[in-house]
Amino acid sequence: MFAPEPAAASFRLEALARALGSPDPAAPDERHAVTVLTTWARRSERERARDADEDLRGARVRVERAPVLRDRTGYVRGYLPYLSFDVPLLVRLLAVPRPDVVVAEPPPTTGAMVRVACAVRRLPYVYYAADVWSDATAGDGSVPGLVTRLLAAVEGWAMRGARGVVAVSPDVAERVEALVAGGATRRRARRPEVLVVRNGVDTDVFRPGLPRPQGAPGRYLVYAGTTSAWQGADVFVRALAHVRETVPDAELVILGQGSDFETLRALADELVPGAVHLHPVVPAPQAAAWIGNAAAALVSVRPGVGYDLALPTKTFAAAACGTPVVFAGPGPAVPLVREHELGQAVAYDVEEVAAAMIAALGAPAGAERAAGLAAWAREHASVAHVGATVAAHVRRWRDRRAAGAAPEDGRS
Incomplete structure (x- = not known):
């Protein structure tokens, strides 16, 4: 590749x-x-x-x-x-x-x-x-x-x-x-x-301040990247059903492909019809625009399937765009997110993930916070x-x- x-x-x-x-x-x-x-x-x-x-x-x-x-x-x-x-x-x-x-x-x-x-x-x-x-x-x-x-x-x-x-x-x-x-x-x-x-990540491409993508929902969270069994992105679709009880207009955008892509589509149609938007792989500049205008970027590692050591690059892409991350699962991303205040790191659990998504949607957007995350990414990622x-x-x-x-x- x-x-x-x-x-x-x-x-x-x-x-x-x-x-x-x-x-x-x-x-x-x-x-x-x-x-x-x-x-x-x-x-x-x-x-x-x-x-x-x-x-x-x-x-x-x-x-x-x-x-x-x-x-x-x-x-x-x-x-x-x-x-x-x-x-x-x-x-x-x-x-x-x-x-x-x-x-x-x-x-x-x-x-x-x-x-x-x-x-x-x-x-x-x-x-x-x-x-x-x-x-x-x-x-x-x-x-x-x-x-x-x-x-x-x-x-x-x-x-x-x-x-x-x-x-x-x-x-x-x-x-x-x-x-x-x-x-x-x-x-x-x-x-x-x-x-x-x-x-x-390429911090010239992944950066804050990019124009809002055409057709983007009003209040959304974004998952950008591969969707396979080891990522377990279905936890975010399941959590969204709980999130919408508190934030009725919350929506989820999924950018990517992978073995679970169609499974996620079927799950979304079952649990939260019309609230999950799945798009195929897009060029990096477009992905950066989606990430940069989201309330949070979602990243996950399903525990116990052999990838507990993974540190997804999506974590760095989110920071570079000035967007906080909601990380679900185990691994080295947990201390990284917490120690450097890149967002929230929670267990791979639907209720914990839903609570983190609600908190992200309720947090005020701030240029100062975005600039701080992007500066960290330029220095460290x-x-x-x-x-x-x-x-x-x-x-x-x-x-x-x-x-x-x-x-x-x-x-x-």
């Missing part, structure tokens, strides 16, 4: 590619070309993808796209779609001009292909751990235990061959350390360094800063020649 698809992975990888293509602060005279191996964009986004790819050429970033199997919602999800990218990727990695370093993004099968290709070509690589996939499958009762154990083995193997691993939160870093240690052997004493760098930070470590790991370091031979 890469720009212009509206997702956290696209944001951080585009920022990393731009940063790697920019002059190295430690060696200003050096500039490096970057090649991105990714998929064709969704059919509806092909024109935007061509424009985005052309823009990136000016930053010395060349995007090479290939076909991939997508599900009916447009996502690359499931073993066969993953393989439709991963198997050709191995050939593509072996065929491209020799790079200095490779950066791999999940799923773990992609990481495994990168490790094989880099072992053959004796190249260093970095693994970008946005989450821990084997933990997620362990929390999904539909996945057999054997599959979960196999995925954990593949994921750990892909990470162990890397020079370094970038984790998006301390909790993810802890699980990465456990996976790496779990399969290490005496023959390979060196383990990858694990670095924590949180996700971020800028995707440009994320890209520059990760790029600096990718260069360091590329150049590292530690005494006694094991060769990139693919063994563990």
Whole structure:
């Protein structure tokens, strides 16, 4: 997944590619070309993808796209779609001009292909751990235990061959350390360094003061992003039925797609007909306008399904737009929201969520509050800063020649 698809992975990888293509602060005279191996964009986004790819050429970033199997919602999800990218990727990695370093993004099968290709070509690589996939499958009762154990083995193997691993939160870093240690052997004493760098958002796009979207309801809350089982956005639809007993004109806007999108539509028609407006994926500037004019942005993580470690980027997007968040669920977002006063963090419970939504709808809108949230996001959640930070470590790991370091031979 890469720009212009509206997702956290696209944001951080585009920022990393731009940063790697920019002059190295430690060696200003050096500039490096970057090649991105990714998929064709969704059919509806092909024109935007061509424009985005052309823009990136000016930053010395060349995007090479290939076909991939997508599900009916447009996502690359499931073993066969993953393989439709991963198997050709191995050939593509072996065929491209020799790079200095490779950066791999999940799923773990992609990481495994990168490790094989880099072992053959004796190249260093970095693994970008946005989450821990084997933990997620362990929390999904539909996945057999054997599959979960196999995925954990593949994921750990892909990470162990890397020079370094970038984790998006301390909790993810802890699980990465456990996976790496779990399969290490005496023959390979060196383990990858694990670095924590949180996700971020484009604070030039996500900002306060954008015009109210055409057709926006009077008083609304917004959920912007993927709707799948692990997010559990249905809690907000269920809570809205309670909210409207106190705030009769409250409405909910859902922007996005995902496996639960149509389920949410049916649930809304049953519980609060006419009060929930579902829109397909919109470009980031439009999403920012919806978020910035909402009473609150809604973010959720369903507990117990393997994603309790997730820190949704939607939290940062809301702050950047000057909009408080209502976060429902467990994980690192809870202390973040509370400590930095980004909104409210409550349990994944319909009544608690409803109370938080009512409080958000009743809070006066204030330019000073919006400016404060946006300033926090610019300082702590800028995707440009994320890209520059990760790029600096990718260069360091590329150049590292530690005494006694094991060769990139693919063994563990």
